[in-house]
Amino acid sequence: MAKKEQSATRRTYLKSGLAVAAGGLLAGCTGTSGEETTTDSESTATATSTSEPTTEQTTESADDGDSYTVSMAPMGNVEFDGVPETIFTRLTHHAGMAFALGHGDAVNAMHAPDYYDALWNQFVARLDGVSLDWSGLYSSWEPTKEKLYELDSDVHLADPASVAALGSWGEEDLEEIEQNVAPWFGNTFSDRHQSPPEEWADDYEYYTLWQIFEKVAQVFQAEARYDALATVHDDLVQTISSNLPPKDERPTAVMLGTSDFETIYAYDANHPGYLTAHTRPLGVQTAFGDDFESGSTVDFETLLEADPDVILSLGGMHPTTDMVATRKAFNDDPVGSKISAVKNGRIHAQGARYQGPILNLFQIEMTAKQLYPDQFGAWPTYEEGPYPEIPVEEQLFDRQRVADIINGDF
Template identity: 50%
Template sequence: MQGDAMNETEPTRRAYLKYAGAVAAGGLLAGCTADGSTEAQETTTGGTASPETTESETEQTTVKPEESYSVSMAPVGTVEFDAPPEHAMVVFSHYADMAVALGQSETVESLYAPEFAGKSLETFYARLDGVSLEWDGLPDPLSDGVDKEMLYELDSDVHFVDPSYVVETQDGWDTDDIEEIADNVAPWFGNYHSGLTDKPAAAYVDNYRYYTLWELFENVAAVYQERQRYEALRAVYDDVVSEIESSLPPEPERPTAARVTLIDDTFYAYKLNAPGFWHADTRPLGATDAFADIDWDGTWGMFDYETMLETDPDVILHLWGMSPGYYIDDIRKRVANHPVGSQLSAVQNDRFFAGGVRFQGPITNLFQLELTAKQLYPEVFGQWPGYVPGEPYPEIPEDEQLFDRKRVADIVAGEP
């Protein structure tokens, strides 16, 4: 692994990290920067759905940090490390959230749309004492596309991004370029297509498999040699899901719900209960998906106000509703002031809610499971107090919290 001569490279690295690229968040919010594909959560390409609680089958070698070790994950295969990474190239925020959860926030040295993603993560971290991410000033690796020169300059110890994503979406990249960076800088370690279990780039189809969010987190924990933190956080997650599943009302009594992002006058809709880690915060809640019987090609369906009114879900969850530029108060006001939008039941009954982020890691997943449970089933999990734009995640009475904040903060701090 590269980066051992840190004293020689550090001035260049720190100077480079002061650069922050321009942010184009529209694509990120609607779907992503590149693809438009559907989601499934499978253990192998074309395989059977794998639940969020399934343990990872990835082979991992647990050794003392001072020894070399290997971690295996599709599509990158077995990756060798001389030591846990001290510098990590990150694109999407779920990998940043994983690093933070493992007590490794200082290793994150890049982030897509840092002003947007960083502030979104901080909304949740503000409720965990001592947990934070220094995102201000991080370079955006997608501002001008993934660039070899930038990767050489960063000289990271690991690239937390799927090489299939890079080959498929970035101009001028092929598998030879991927191998060049892996040989000369550091290995790739990412699995993008598990978000939607969509088809990977042709070069990776034969070796691809899909993972749950918590399986991905387990693999990243192996890279950092942080098994204990992973297991402690996994226990918190398992308790949350167990409480949710044991408390859900019978299916006929559950509300109809839609998860959307409003951009201009178009609602970009997502499946609530489809497999894939993009839905790791809605699938366990088992609400009746208002769009379950509507098929579409690509990542999302696109609907106008009239179609939304025809569907008329009981609850509308607005993705990114706690993020800059998409704060729920502004979105709700726009919809309520529209002659058709004002007729939506979710608007009239004050059930048009701020959802969380799509690229969720373990910490954001815990918070988003809680907020979604309250928004869908207030009579079971307690009333959602609403979100004030620009403020932290709202205070929840201790007896209505679905997980212990202090417990999570202690785990991150290394006191599992």
């Protein structure tokens, strides 16, 4: 299947209208334990293709039941008979895209749904008129064919190469589900520009988060919603880039996964891929040297040697994460307490790295404030609860505008 130039489902999965649902919810992924399972299980470390992916419009009109085609690596051209009404996902960047397009309640599966439902609702709380409930969905990290037949989804919004990388799925299994249930459509290894399985390498391309989102919007015939959200995102990034301090005045920073302090994962905030779509635009200085491998485990001694000015704690906004205890663990350690970020009270909570476009907007804003309070307003010392209330005059993007786009009222 990876070698096919055209990959079209043989199943007509929409029997009636093409109306796009107007209601919406929120979605996304990462944090601590759930996120580490995701990133570490799926791949090896080096890039395969550096070609620039095309983002030109590739859909045909779907009016009156006409089929249309959307193209994205690694699937190639994928034919749709109508706008999907039920959506299988594995990782929350894809689920978050469905949510942003007003189809969040159509998601029927995702990795660690209860964990990410709780985390994402911390952000959804700041979008009036928008709700999210992913609790109790099928946990789809390693799905079975039997379950996919049972779910009978209209699209598998998941990267078939990443499913193949699990080891329990062969090419014939992927083709069977594509032909008998619904097509695959997704891109995962753009997360850190990782290598897909060898048999998929020739067809693979790397995309930004918003390039993948543009393709997913074409699947749902929701290009207007994409354009509106992309404008919000572009304006946000422009606001930040035009107000950044000179490079030599920017702090050093590192993202940490600290589900326990025996094993601390450290991530480069400037690493290529959509996992850093909220930190890379901020132009922060890296705390580690050029030879540091993002995702490595570190201890307090290694962190002190790097001595970051800011520590971004992944999953810190999850309701079960105790940020007070996290800060205390650093302050109580004789080595950790010497790190500049610890001494200066700059350990900040983060959300998720497998972020959809809506979470990306919030995380760009929050990280800008965490890194550059003088330029963008101070981030409150977060301990618990939803995304903090930010005074309107200090918000970097319009929440109501985003909520209206999700709900189709724009």
